Amino acid sequence: MSSSVSHIVTTVLSGLTATVTAALGGIALTMVLSLVAGLALRSPSRVVRGISRVYVEIFRGTSEVVQLFWLYFVLPVLVGLQLVPMFAGILVLGLNHGAYGAEIVRGAVNSVPRAQFEGAVALNLTPAQRMRRVILPQAFAEMLPPFNNLFIQLLKSTALLSFIAVPEMARQGELLRPVFSAEIGWIYGTELVLYLLLALLITGGMRLLERFAARRLGRAPAKMTAAAGGV
Numbered sequence: 001m002s003s004s005v006s007h008i009v010t011t012v013l014s015g016l017t018a019t020v021t022a023a024l025g026g027i028a029l030t031m032v033l034s035l036v037a038g039l040a041l042r043s044p045s046r047v048v049r050g051i052s053r054v055y056v057e058i059f060r061g062t063s064e065v066v067q068l069f070w071l072y073f074v075l076p077v078l079v080g081l082q083l084v085p086m087f088a089g090i091l092v093l094g095l096n097h098g099a100y101g102a103e104i105v106r107g108a109v110n111s112v113p114r115a116q117f118e119g120a121v122a123l124n125l126t127p128a129q130r131m132r133r134v135i136l137p138q139a140f141a142e143m144l145p146p147f148n149n150l151f152i153q154l155l156k157s158t159a160l161l162s163f164i165a166v167p168e169m170a171r172q173g174e175l176l177r178p179v180f181s182a183e184i185g186w187i188y189g190t191e192l193v194l195y196l197l198l199a200l201l202i203t204g205g206m207r208l209l210e211r212f213a214a215r216r217l218g219r220a221p222a223k224m225t226a227a228a229g230g231v
Contacts (some may be wrong), residue, residue, distance in 0.1 A: 005186050008176055012190045015172035022089050022158040022168060023198070027151050030101050033191045034147075037098060038105025038130070050101065057101035065160055072164045089161035097154045104146045108139035122211055141213035148206035152199045165223025 038051035071092055076082040083091070112135050120130035134222065162171035173187045180187065 004180060004183055007191050008180055008186045009174055009181055011172050012169055012187065014193065015062075015167055017168055018161075018168040019155075019194075020127050020198070022086065022093065022161055022166065023151075023155045024089035026085075026093030026097065026154050026158070028099040029090060030150070030154060032100025033094055034101025035107050037102035038109070041102060041106045042109060046197055056099045059096050064092065064096050064157060065163065067096060068160055068163060076155035080207070085161070085164045085166045088164060089158070089166050093154055093157055096157070100150055101147065103142055104150065105139070107144040109135060111142050112138045137213075138217060139205060141217055143212070144206055144210045144213060145183050148203060151202050151206070153200055155202060156195065 037052045037055055041056070043049050043052070068089065072083060072088045074084065116134055117130065117140065120134040125133065158168055159170035161168050162174060165171070169191055173191050176187050177184060192203050
């Protein structure tokens with residue numbers, strides 16, 4: 001391997017930590033927001049449903065790049081609050097993908113047979129107990145395949161953080177391009193391989209969760225579903 005190629009690979013790899021940090025932070029926030037907003041969409045309160053619906057539609061219906069610019073560039077002008085680039089990136093990743101995840105949660109809960117709700121009521125469980133002990137364990141298994149795709153999409157969206165100078169892989173690659181234009185195939189090829197490997201790790205982890213959830217419900221493990229890059 002030539003010295004220039006070695007430098008390219010090393011430089012792109014130097015952005016791996018930032019990419020993984022942003023992805024893991026975004027996934028954690030997405031899970032929390034998805035659950036809260038998804039359950040809020042089923043709330044008996046019209047106000048709670050309305051607030052959740054506004055959040056979902058705003059973040060699903062606007063550009064992720066514009067959201068990032070608003071949070072990082074516009075917010076300081078409006079309120080004088082300058083966010084750390086990595087924090088701003090994680091916040092946008094979580095808010096954006098949490099809006100999509102809320103619909104996944106809502107749909108998964110709605111897919112639980114009505115008889116399960118009625119049985120939980122017959123057992124005199126409180127609404128919180130019904131959701132925690134009966135409904136969510138079954139809905140959880142239904143959420144996992146679409147969340148797998150959503151998390152991979154979130155991973156790919158970490159490249160947008162290059163716009164606000166987060167030193168993730170895509171930004172590190174762009175810093176190399178003016179100097180190593182003749183080696184551009186190595187720059188983007190290295191990025192492609194690294195994103196693919198990270199996506200495969202996410203898929204592997206989600207497959208294990210699917211098997212665990214299926215065993216808890218006494219189901220046979222699901223067959224392979226969509227490929228890692230299906231989003």
